[in-house]
Amino acid sequence: MTPAQAPILAARGLNVHRGGVQVLEIPEFELQAGTVLALIGPNGSGKTTLLKTLASLQEPTEGAILFRGQPLASRPGREAYRKRVTMVFQEPLLFDTTVARNLEAGLKLRGVPGPERARRVLAAARTFGIEPLLERQARKLSGGEAQRASLARAFVLEPEILFLDEPFSALDPPTREALLDDLGSALRQTRTTAVIATHDQEDALRLADRIAVLHRGRIVQSGTCFDVVNHPVDEFVAEFVGMEIVLPGQVTASGMGLCRVAVAGLEVEAVGSPAPGEAVLLGLRPEHITLSTHPGPATSARNSFTGAVTRIVPRGPFFKVELDCGFWLAAFITPRSLEELALAPGQPVLAAFKATAVHLIRTRHS
Amino acid sequence: MGLIWEGIKKAMELLWTLDPEVLGITLFSLKVSILATGLSLAIGGAAGMALALTRFPGKRLLISLINTGMGLPPVVVGLFVTILLWRNGPLGFLEILYTPSAIILAQTVIATPIIAGISLAAIQQLPADLRLQILSLGASRRQMLLCLAKEARLPLMAAVMAGFGGVISEVGASIMVGGNIKGSTRVLTTATVMEAGKGNFDTAIALSLILLVLTFTVNAVLTHIQQRDRPR
Numbered sequence: 001m002t003p004a005q006a007p008i009l010a011a012r013g014l015n016v017h018r019g020g021v022q023v024l025e026i027p028e029f030e031l032q033a034g035t036v037l038a039l040i041g042p043n044g045s046g047k048t049t050l051l052k053t054l055a056s057l058q059e060p061t062e063g064a065i066l067f068r069g070q071p072l073a074s075r076p077g078r079e080a081y082r083k084r085v086t087m088v089f090q091e092p093l094l095f096d097t098t099v100a101r102n103l104e105a106g107l108k109l110r111g112v113p114g115p116e117r118a119r120r121v122l123a124a125a126r127t128f129g130i131e132p133l134l135e136r137q138a139r140k141l142s143g144g145e146a147q148r149a150s151l152a153r154a155f156v157l158e159p160e161i162l163f164l165d166e167p168f169s170a171l172d173p174p175t176r177e178a179l180l181d182d183l184g185s186a187l188r189q190t191r192t193t194a195v196i197a198t199h200d201q202e203d204a205l206r207l208a209d210r211i212a213v214l215h216r217g218r219i220v221q222s223g224t225c226f227d228v229v230n231h232p233v234d235e236f237v238a239e240f241v242g243m244e245i246v247l248p249g250q251v252t253a254s255g256m257g258l259c260r261v262a263v264a265g266l267e268v269e270a271v272g273s274p275a276p277g278e279a280v281l282l283g284l285r286p287e288h289i290t291l292s293t294h295p296g297p298a299t300s301a302r303n304s305f306t307g308a309v310t311r312i313v314p315r316g317p318f319f320k321v322e323l324d325c326g327f328w329l330a331a332f333i334t335p336r337s338l339e340e341l342a343l344a345p346g347q348p349v350l351a352a353f354k355a356t357a358v359h360l361i362r363t364r365h366s
Numbered sequence: 367m368g369l370i371w372e373g374i375k376k377a378m379e380l381l382w383t384l385d386p387e388v389l390g391i392t393l394f395s396l397k398v399s400i401l402a403t404g405l406s407l408a409i410g411g412a413a414g415m416a417l418a419l420t421r422f423p424g425k426r427l428l429i430s431l432i433n434t435g436m437g438l439p440p441v442v443v444g445l446f447v448t449i450l451l452w453r454n455g456p457l458g459f460l461e462i463l464y465t466p467s468a469i470i471l472a473q474t475v476i477a478t479p480i481i482a483g484i485s486l487a488a489i490q491q492l493p494a495d496l497r498l499q500i501l502s503l504g505a506s507r508r509q510m511l512l513c514l515a516k517e518a519r520l521p522l523m524a525a526v527m528a529g530f531g532g533v534i535s536e537v538g539a540s541i542m543v544g545g546n547i548k549g550s551t552r553v554l555t556t557a558t559v560m561e562a563g564k565g566n567f568d569t570a571i572a573l574s575l576i577l578l579v580l581t582f583t584v585n586a587v588l589t590h591i592q593q594r595d596r597p598r
Binding site: 052055057058079082083085086087089091093095096105106109110153157163 | 493495496498499501503504505506509513517519
């Protein structure tokens with residue numbers, strides 16, 4: 001792999017206006033092959049517009065989109081591009097026929113011969129657990145089943161880029177969980193390059209390698225999940241990504257509903273039963289971390305680490321104290337505690353948090 | 367009462383024995399109205415789809431005009447088509463007034479706005495992103511349009527039925543531009559008017575029964591389509 005690998009998809013000087021109002025302004029966008037990128041942002045931030053523009057379903061007012069280095073200039077060019085990528089929408093948008101025919105529809109449009117169609121439809125149906133539903137009428141499916149069929153209809157095409165527009169936002173939590181798991185493993189197994197729009201930080205962490213945060217039609221930050229979540233560039237991103245501390249780790253032991261996760265050579269205890277060896281992300285909120293200078297009386301905090309203060313930042317009525325404990329941590333404390341503990345950069349401090357405060361996130365790398 | 371009873375009895379006899387004249391009129395009516403509906407589907411269906419999928423200034427006005435056209439009184443259509451086809455009229459050179467072609471033309475004018483209006487609604491009620499979903503599966507523009515029509519096939523069928531129901535049962539236009547000429551331009555409705563006028567209630571009732579069965583069938587199918595549940 002050369003370091004300066006050409007992106008599979010790029011956009012330059014992208015501008016989209018609607019009714020005289022600018023809804024999207026993306027000077028530069030690049031997507032590397034094999035990457036899953038999550039576009040996160042609140043409703044109305046331009047996620048759907050960006051996806052539709054990148055999928056060439058909507059013309060930008062200005063700017064160029066390049067697929068494997070070639071600009072999508074002419075109409076035949078865009079049609080050819082659309083035969084190599086595909087998009088899944090928020091609504092399943094199934095055709096009024098059987099599930100099998102739905103899964104077959106794109107393959108037919110792309111001129112895939114019959115026997116191969118049948119084989120691929122079956123494989124995709126298995127991936128999404130809808131094999132028993134193949135002969136069912138699409139209009140008789142439940143919401144979750146319909147969205148599975150819609151995802152299978154996209155995966156069966158083996159697209160070079162898959163665009164997904166919040167395909168789980170209309171589902172109830174248990175249905176959504178199961179679907180997220182299946183989508184995650186399908187993305188991993190097929191190594192599909194994908195762009196997923198979501199307003200949910202956890203969905204993004206579970207599915208994606210990289211995150212781009214969209215705010216009022218602009219990408220305000222993009223980078224690895226770890227970077228974006230732990231080092232938000234501004235308050236909007238910090239507030240939007242919510243949980244402030246995300247640590248990558250690997251499960252070393254698991255049992256009785258508790259697990260130990262190795263993070264930068266140290267062990268963190270968390271609630272959950274992932275398999276040993278699994279790579280996970282640990283989410284922590286700074287408000288759940290307590291600081292002290294002396295080992296105090298026994299508390300219920302299972303996790304206790306010694307670190308050095310690296311930075312103290314005022315945050316409204318609190319201070320945010322950032323620590324280096326071998327890994328990065330941050331805690332919120334009141335001005336009075338700051339005074340009592342006499343904290344200053346470089347000073348050693350004891351950080352503690354409960355196992356129940358750790359939010360275990362299973363990732364696509366597990 | 368005796369008159370009606372006798373009429374119904376004789377009407378049954380005419381139908382049962384497949385009276386050649388009644389049969390001829392029925393088949394001719396079907397032929398004319400099916401042809402007119404087919405033409406209206408080609409024109410109105412295409413117009414309705416185009417209107418649903420494009421945006422241009424004056425679109426609302428055009429839609430209002432079409433909706434008004436859905437209720438055009440057949441007599442008015444008959445009058446204007448007669449004037450158009452009159453020997454000195456703008457289309458007089460066609461020399462088709464009082465021929466089956468004139469009836470087909472007039473019925474097409476009646477059914478086209480009906481089919482255009484319902485087709486427009488049929489396409490508009492599809493989810494807005496369905497068009498993009500079809501394109502992103504790899505469809506060309508032509509394939510996308512076909513696919514949309516297929517998705518809207520039930521309401522489109524309803525449009526065809528409504529158009530057919532409108533023309534098979536109208537009398538004003540057929541009588542004005544066709545002239546109710548025996549063996550040439552006589553259709554179910556014009557024949558019923560004439561037979562009733564002559565006091566031949568048996569034949570009139572027989573013809574009416576056939577019309578009733580036709581309209582009932584059309585409406586039964588329409589109702590069935592409307593009551594069907596929609597896909598997600």
